[in-house]
Amino acid sequence: MPEVPLPRVVVVTGTDTDVGKTVVSAAVTATLLASGRSVAAYKPTQTGVGPADEGDMALVTALTGARTAEGVRLLAPMAPRPAAALEGARLPTLAHHRRAVAALLDAHDVVVVEGAGGLLVELTDEGETLADLAGALPDCGVVLVVRSGLGTLNHTMLTREALSRRGIRQLGIVIGSWPGPPRLPDVIESSNREHLATLPEGLLGAVPRGAPGLGAEVFRTSAAAWLPGLAQRLGTP
Secondary structure, three states: OOOOOOOOEEEEEEOOOOOOHHHHHHHHHHHHHHOOOOEEEEEEEEEOOOOOOOOHHHHHHHHHOOEEEEEEEEOOOOOHHHHHHHHOOOOOOHHHHHHHHHHHHOOOOEEEEEEEEEOOOEOOOOOOEHHHHHHHOOOEEEEEEEOOOOOHHHHHHHHHHHHHHOOOOEEEEEEEEEOOOOOOOOHHHHHHHHHHOOOOOOEEEEEEOOHHHHOHHHHHHHHHHHOHHHHHHHOOO
């Protein structure tokens, strides 16, 4: 894995929905905080939540204590553009998201941006995606969250190719939910993990299944150990 400085904006995307992007965003945030950096997190679009509900950024704050912000909330648990159409709502523009990230950067060393769904899910009424946002943000790189089991290698390679074609910097891969006792990893999961570690950008680590249930203190003190590839780059003890 190349030892190069991390960018000031870390975009967390996934190969699909429900792969563990939020818990990985929290783990990345906690690891950055442990290295002495000030960190904020931003979610451009949150779907499947109401105005008074606790969304993904609330979980990141609860687990890490970091400041968080959201672009827009939509009720339907589906991709942002069709969810907005159901409500007759307009989505924030790409420029709006860029300004929101820039405002957070004014007060923090690093901003972690968590996407909705996968890399090419549309975030704006114009059809722009998280890939477009990552490409428009200066000093930005992407952490890719993947599943552990069967099918993950194909989904991982497809997303990596999409990032590569757009010239977006790839910071590394994280397995979003790694099995632990009483269920140990099966042969497919172990083989997948070994293969992912051979990729040029490297495997940053794996977050154990059920990590949020460990509580905030354990989560904060364990995150760097779950993401040794990231902690090494940051010089975290």
